[in-house]
Amino acid sequence: MVQVNDFTFSGLHMAGNTSNVVGSRVTPVFAAQVPGLNTLGISMARIDFPPWGINPPYTHPRASEILTVLECSLQVGFITSNPENRLIAKVLQKGDVFVFPQGLVHFQRNIGHTNAIAIAALSSQSPGVITIGNAIFGSNPDIPSDLLAKAFQVDKNIIYQIQSRF
Structure with missing residues (x-):
């Protein structure tokens, strides 16, 4: 067909x-x-x-x-x-x-x-296609910020700022 x-x-x-x-x-x-x-x-x-x-x-x-x-x-x-x-x-x-x-x-x-x-x-x-930033910081629901803060070795507030952009 x-x-x-x-x-x-x-x-x-x-x-x-x-x-x-x-x-x-x-x-x-x-x-x-x-x-x-x-x-x-x-x-x-x-x-x-x-x-x-x-x-x-x-x-x-x-x-x-x-x-x-x-x-x-x-x-x-x-x-x-x-x-x-x-x-x-x-x-x-x-x-x-x-x-x-x-x-x-x-x-x-x-x-x-x-x-x-x-x-x-x-x-x-x-x-x-997996766009890295979208996957990490724009997941639904969010990946826990403390996990990302530890993974990227930054403060949780930085993670919150990045997640807010996605």
């Missing part, structure tokens, strides 16, 4: 609205948007950044990502797993590609003076 619309998506040619607190917009093309991707193990996304906009630290629990810069330059990186927690980072120019291994925390930032555009390909039709 499939139809042609189950296999198409229109809109990646249009810039996403980046007027938000982080300065980026991800336009996903996952199985939720294109049902024909279901069970194929692939998906993609367009990411738009104004100057100095970021895609804040996040992870895909079910996919690796390969990112291609289409416009401007991006600083990108990921953090290796414990105990090293080593930052692997690079500045990418138009046409450059970078790979983010599945499950590792990673980020992107536009370091140019014009809008940046990137396309991400992912190894899952439903990669999942």
Whole structure:
């Protein structure tokens, strides 16, 4: 009972609205948007950044990502797993590609003076996205502030301030 619309998506040619607190917009093309991707193990996304906009630290629990810069330059990186927690980072120019291994925390930032555009390909039709700040400080209900204060080695009042922003 499939139809042609189950296999198409229109809109990646249009810039996403980046007027938000982080300065980026991800336009996903996952199985939720294109049902024909279901069970194929692939998906993609367009990411738009104004100057100095970021895609804040996040992870895909079910996919690796390969990112291609289409416009401007991006600083990108990921953090290796414990105990090293080593930052692997690079500045990418138009046409450059970078790979983010599945499950590792990673980020992107536009370091140019014009809008940046990137396309991400992912190894899952439903990669999942966990934005670290949102997950830690914006959970519902809140993670107990004393636990976060101990984990981040800061005063509870700092945790309350951060949680109030999420």
